Amino acid sequence: MEFVSVDDFKEKACSLLPKGILDYYQSGAGDEFTLRLNESAFDKIRIRPRYLNDVSKRTTQTRVMGLDLDMPVAIAPTAMQKMAHPEGEVANARAAASAGVLFILSTITTSSIEEITEATPESDKWFQLYIFRDREITKKLIRRAEKCAFKAIVLTVDNTVFGIRRKDIRNNFSMPSNLKLANFVGDRATGIGNSNDGPGVMEYVKKEYDDSITWEDLKWIVKFTNLPIIVKGILTAEDAVIAVRCGCKGIIVSNHGARQLDGIPATIEALPEIVAAVGHKVTVMMDSGIRQGTDVFKALALGAKLVFIGRPAIWGLTVAGQQGVEDVLRIIKNEFETCMGLAGCSAVSDITKKHVVHESFYSKL
Numbered sequence: 001m002e003f004v005s006v007d008d009f010k011e012k013a014c015s016l017l018p019k020g021i022l023d024y025y026q027s028g029a030g031d032e033f034t035l036r037l038n039e040s041a042f043d044k045i046r047i048r049p050r051y052l053n054d055v056s057k058r059t060t061q062t063r064v065m066g067l068d069l070d071m072p073v074a075i076a077p078t079a080m081q082k083m084a085h086p087e088g089e090v091a092n093a094r095a096a097a098s099a100g101v102l103f104i105l106s107t108i109t110t111s112s113i114e115e116i117t118e119a120t121p122e123s124d125k126w127f128q129l130y131i132f133r134d135r136e137i138t139k140k141l142i143r144r145a146e147k148c149a150f151k152a153i154v155l156t157v158d159n160t161v162f163g164i165r166r167k168d169i170r171n172n173f174s175m176p177s178n179l180k181l182a183n184f185v186g187d188r189a190t191g192i193g194n195s196n197d198g199p200g201v202m203e204y205v206k207k208e209y210d211d212s213i214t215w216e217d218l219k220w221i222v223k224f225t226n227l228p229i230i231v232k233g234i235l236t237a238e239d240a241v242i243a244v245r246c247g248c249k250g251i252i253v254s255n256h257g258a259r260q261l262d263g264i265p266a267t268i269e270a271l272p273e274i275v276a277a278v279g280h281k282v283t284v285m286m287d288s289g290i291r292q293g294t295d296v297f298k299a300l301a302l303g304a305k306l307v308f309i310g311r312p313a314i315w316g317l318t319v320a321g322q323q324g325v326e327d328v329l330r331i332i333k334n335e336f337e338t339c340m341g342l343a344g345c346s347a348v349s350d351i352t353k354k355h356v357v358h359e360s361f362y363s364k365l
């Protein structure tokens with residue numbers, strides 16, 4: 001099979017993964033309306049190409065939050081990657097390093113913080129954090145990320161209550177018993193088992209994550225570490241303004257790949273209000289639904305400085321480990337660079353709001 005798009009990797013990955021694991025990776029919350037919307041909302045945005053603009057020297061390179069990146073596409077944190085490939089997060093992080101893109105490591109991983117740094121000592125990495133009921137665990141995770149030279153903490157705020165993912169419930173989904181959550185020891189490492197009360201993942205989140213956290217906890221983390229804090233999961237201008245007031249340096253507009261609450265907007269729909277509210281103060285980034293280079297272009301035109309891919313990297317990882325993720329990144333980079341050239345842009349900074357318009361613009365004709 002020839003792989004020329006992210007969808008080709010998805011198709012192959014779907015044929016390789018056991019049903020329970022595939023459903024966990026693939027599914028969204030509720031009716032999966034927002035899951036479909038994350039991708040279809042991009043179809044409602046048209047690119048306005050400008051021609052005869054000398055695009056002979058194109059570059060996708062960019063600088064975001066002090067990091068020099070090969071393109072404005074990075075890897076989102078996703079949990080338990082050894083279910084996709086035996087080398088799990090290490091292979092994903094190595095692919096990011098070799099492609100010159102940023103990698104975010106989840107808290108809930110099958111390779112530890114230390115293993116990732118050992119495998120990719122030179123590359124740019126951020127650490128994604130969940131706040132545990134036991135604050136000592138949270139503090140230790142931050143200190144380990146600092147020690148391992150992660151360059152920012154990404155606090156996920158949209159997962160204190162776990163979304164209702166019907167497929168996981170039907171499958172009573174749990175992490176396979178041969179795997180461990182590598183950042184933890186004892187029950188916390190192995191405790192995602194089947195229970196009578198629902199899937200193991202749901203139980204784990206209920207037991208461990210603190211659903212009473214408030215903006216005060218964000219302020220506490222800002223004070224606790226010298227690393228910049230990025231808030232992931234913001235969907236409204238109101239919350240973006242508060243997050244900035246609490247001291248965060250960046251925002252990832254995200255609906256968690258539509259895995260949490262169904263019926264919320266696609267992130268590409270929510271992005272403009274957040275850029276308008278805080279884009280002049282902090283770095284606004286986005287994820288959810290990015291599947292091709294034109295999606296990257298549209299998100300940048302609407303004000304995102306960096307976009308992240310979650311599932312596309314998992315499909316690449318499933319199909320061919322590190323090489324598979326590298327291939328996915330290469331395909332998206334080529335599509336993005338081609339889109340830039342065909343739209344009249346030589347540099348990322350040439351991409352502006354004027355390069356896109358909502359489809360309703362043309363229905364007025």
Ligand SMILES: Cc1cc2nc3c(=O)[nH]c(=O)nc-3n(C[C@H](O)[C@H](O)[C@H](O)COP(=O)(O)O)c2cc1C
Pocket residue numbers: 024025026038076077078079106107108128156232254255256257258259287288289290308309310311312
């Ligand atoms: C299987 C899976 C596991 C995820 N695990 C985490 C996680 O541990 N922490 C987190 O902040 N986000 C997690 N996410 C959300 C991603 O970081 C990201 O927001 C989402 O995947 C982006 O959407 P996309 O998959 O459409 O690219 C997960 C997403 C998926 C699909």
Ligand SMILES: CCCCCCC(=O)C(=O)O
Pocket residue numbers: 079108159192200201202204205256259
């Ligand atoms: C074992 C706990 C699973 C944590 C949640 C990972 C995640 O964010 C996801 O979307 O799934």
